[in-house]
Amino acid sequence: MELKFVVPEMEQTFGTLEFAGEGKIEQRRINGKPTILSRSYNLYSDVQRADDIFVILPTEAGEKHFEVEDKVKLVNPRIxxxxxxxxxxxxxxYILHADDMVKA
Known part of the structure; x- marks a missing residue:
């Protein structure tokens, strides 16, 4: 049996999430042109206080512009x-992925 992903219980696992800033952009050359594959963002959690939470969003979600400490919600999160x-x-x-991130 292969473990594809786990869907977290967001409230219990992470509590309230706040935007902490942009992370890395994963790029690859496709047909000689740099193409963005995904973007990662840093989040604060009031439950997981030891470290920031890193979430990876697909290119289709677009670039996110939030103020630091804006409350955010993840769409279709999975680990x-x-x-x-x-x-x-x-x-x-453990890597957190989501389809999108919106203001809570």
């Missing part, structure tokens, strides 16, 4: 897992 190893130890990165 994927990506495994990697260092030496003989295994680790997992």
């Amino acid at each position: 994927t897992a990506e495994g990697y190893k260092i030496g003989t130890r295994g680790f997992t990165n």
